[in-house]
Amino acid sequence: MNCLPVNDISNIEMSLTLTLHTAPEVPLEAEAINPDRLVGLSEAEIAALSVYHGNQQAAIGDFFSVSGKGNSEFHIEGDLTRVKLIGAGLSRGRIVIHGNVGLHVGAAMSGGEIIVEGDALDWVGPEMSGGRIVVKGNAGHLVGSVYRGGRIGMRDGEIIVHGNAGNEVGNGMRNGLIAIGGDCGDFTGVNMLAGTIIVLGELGWRSGAGMKRGTIVSMHDVELLPTFSYACTYQPTFLRLYLLHLQELGLSIDDAYISGRYRRFSGDAVELNRGEALLLKS
Numbered sequence: 001m002n003c004l005p006v007n008d009i010s011n012i013e014m015s016l017t018l019t020l021h022t023a024p025e026v027p028l029e030a031e032a033i034n035p036d037r038l039v040g041l042s043e044a045e046i047a048a049l050s051v052y053h054g055n056q057q058a059a060i061g062d063f064f065s066v067s068g069k070g071n072s073e074f075h076i077e078g079d080l081t082r083v084k085l086i087g088a089g090l091s092r093g094r095i096v097i098h099g100n101v102g103l104h105v106g107a108a109m110s111g112g113e114i115i116v117e118g119d120a121l122d123w124v125g126p127e128m129s130g131g132r133i134v135v136k137g138n139a140g141h142l143v144g145s146v147y148r149g150g151r152i153g154m155r156d157g158e159i160i161v162h163g164n165a166g167n168e169v170g171n172g173m174r175n176g177l178i179a180i181g182g183d184c185g186d187f188t189g190v191n192m193l194a195g196t197i198i199v200l201g202e203l204g205w206r207s208g209a210g211m212k213r214g215t216i217v218s219m220h221d222v223e224l225l226p227t228f229s230y231a232c233t234y235q236p237t238f239l240r241l242y243l244l245h246l247q248e249l250g251l252s253i254d255d256a257y258i259s260g261r262y263r264r265f266s267g268d269a270v271e272l273n274r275g276e277a278l279l280l281k282s
Contacts, residue, residue: 016046016068020078024063026054027102031085033060035093035112038070046070081121087114090131106133109157122166128176129155134249138163141185146172152193154178160249167204170197173214177242181251189216192275198242200251211268211275219257219280228267233281235261256280 016038029052032038038046047061060066068074072093080086080101087095090109097105100118106125114133122140125133126147139161145168146153153172160179167185170178173195183201192211203222217239240258247253262278 016066016070016074018046018060018064018066018074018076020063020076020080020083021065022063023079024053024082026082028053028058028063028083029085030060030083031088033076033083033086033095034088034090035070035072035074035095036089036091038074039072039093041070043067043069087112090114100137106131109133119163120161124161125154125157125159127153127155128157128159130157132158132160135159135161135163138182139165139180141166141168142171143169143180144173144176144178145170146191154195160246160251162251164201169199170195173197179242179246179251189214189275192216196242198239198246200253200257208267208275208277210271212271213274215276215278217262217278217280219254221279221282222277224265224277225267227269228265228277229269229273231264231266231276233261233263235259236264236278239278 032049043066047066049060051058075096077098079099084103086105088107091111094113096115098117101116101120103121104123106114109128110130112131116135119137120135120139122142124139124143126145143165144154144159152174154176155174156176158177162181164182165180165184168187169184170189172191174193175195177196179198181200184199184203186204188207189197189211190209192214194213196215198217200219202220203218208216243253243258261281263281265277266273267275
């Protein structure tokens, strides 16, 4: 174990902590809450950074108490369900959210890590291209998805949701890994271009609709679209590696998932059957 010398306390920095003291009455757009913006800033400088409360410009200090110095890791405390865009564009560092969080957390991030100790609303990690988001509770709709009118959703990185997720998880996903520990809503992997979605709970209706490539995995039976056709039953080696990785990250992975055999279905036939759905054989 690496330890700092006892007398070298100058290398130890107190992590930055933002504590919500005034709940916003309307959604608060807080793109400034990002290690890329906050590293090296003093408490006063951080408190003075601009946010938008609805259509009114405000400052971080109007809503948050700031303690510590901006470094590569910081913590946010309070009910943030009306706070949007935390960690948007993140490229480095670590954000730990001690509570629930609002829309668009980690939008278009390219690196770093975001930990949400509670639930997250819609649009977790839309169009992200790297890094990792972990949601310890439930997530809303459109996890790792493409924005309306766009072409490509999640391009790389990992999104791990320990609880349930809503509709259209991985819509337009191009690469990366999405893992849902609970159930998933309808249209999981819709218009998927590539990448992997693993759902430990139940899949909703019309999963994989319009998928061009990629893999959707479920540990339960599901009624797939008629444009999916049975191909074979086998033990996919790559899936074992993914599951062991998710186990290390704290998801509850049954040994039967790791050693089990999976029924492979090719689809969507509308897109030449180049994608696949893998269903654990009971």
